[in-house]
Amino acid sequence: xxxxxxxxxxxxxxxxxxxxxxxxxxxxxxxxxxxxxxxxxxxxxxxxxxxxxxxxxxxxxxxxxxxxxxxxxxxxxxxxxxxxxxxxxxxxxxxxxxxxxxxxxxxxxxxxxxxxxxxxxxxxxxxxxxxxxxxxxxxxxxxxxxxxxxxxxxxxxxxxxxxxxxxxxxxxxxx
Numbered sequence: 001x002x003x004x005x006x007x008x009x010x011x012x013x014x015x016x017x018x019x020x021x022x023x024x025x026x027x028x029x030x031x032x033x034x035x036x037x038x039x040x041x042x043x044x045x046x047x048x049x050x051x052x053x054x055x056x057x058x059x060x061x062x063x064x065x066x067x068x069x070x071x072x073x074x075x076x077x078x079x080x081x082x083x084x085x086x087x088x089x090x091x092x093x094x095x096x097x098x099x100x101x102x103x104x105x106x107x108x109x110x111x112x113x114x115x116x117x118x119x120x121x122x123x124x125x126x127x128x129x130x131x132x133x134x135x136x137x138x139x140x141x142x143x144x145x146x147x148x149x150x151x152x153x154x155x156x157x158x159x160x161x162x163x164x165x166x167x168x169x170x171x172x173x174x175x
Contacts, residue, residue, distance in 0.1 A: 003139035006114060011123045011134050012038075015104065015112045020054055025064040027105040027152050032117040033069045035076040036124030048125055051118070052077075056084035059091060066092045068156060069118070070099040072171070094156055097169045101155075102136070103148055110140040111148045 006014055016038050019026060038054060040047030058065055072095070073081075081087055102122075104112040114136015116122040121132045139145065154160060158174030167173060 001110070001138075001140050003137055003141050003144060006112070006136045006138050008131065008134060009128060011114070011116045011136065012125065014138060015114075015116075015136075016123060018106045018110065018112075019104070020057075022058065022063055022106050024107050025066075025105070026055075026058060026107075027066045027068075027103075027149070027156075028118065029068045029099060029101045029103045029152055029155070030118040031070045031100045031102065032119055032122070033067075033073045033077065034117075034119040035074075035080050036118065036120040036122075038125060050080050050083075051124065052080050052084055052087060055091065056086045059086045064092070065090075066094070066152075066156065068094045068096060068099060068152070070095070070097055094174060095170075095172050096155055096174070097171075098160075098164060098166050099155065101151070103152060105145070105149055105152060108149060109145065110138065111145045112136055112138050113144070113148060 036051045037048040038051050040049045055065055102114055102116055114134060116132070116134040116136060120126045121130060122134060161167070161173055161175040164170070
């Protein structure tokens with residue numbers, strides 16, 4: 001698949017559809033995260049499910065899921081999170097107040113880089129009349145995937161923590 005430009009509703013159809021079919025790993029970076037809903041399983045397209053249910057399903061299948069976000073989610077997200085015990089047990093999460101990147105890395109082979117946060121208006125099931133105007137790229141080219149993975153991993157591992165001048169705002173420093 002060549003690198004291609006993704007805009008507006010394609011975030012929902014082309015990017016989120018990849019989440020449910022990852023086999024080994026899903027890495028997600030987002031500045032903002034809220035309770036968002038996505039289309040249910042095939043054959044039940046009219047049904048929507050919380051995105052956290054999809055993540056719980058991946059974890060139950062043995063998929064490694066890493067979620068990195070900039071701020072604590074709101075109360076609705078937290079209530080929904082508590083409905084899926086596997087999330088507390090196996091979802092890997094990092095909180096970094098300086099994070100503004102939006103990316104999803106699928107099985108270390110394909111990457112979405114763009115503007116959409118992990119919110120209903122950003123990448124979720126809001127209607128076209130209320131969804132944000134988003135753009136990004138979807139690529140499986142190693143020259144794009146590898147640096148994106150490196151950036152994600154360097155933040156994830158805390159390589160930038162020691163020099164960070166926002167440490168006073170970090171509720172849970174990685175390092």
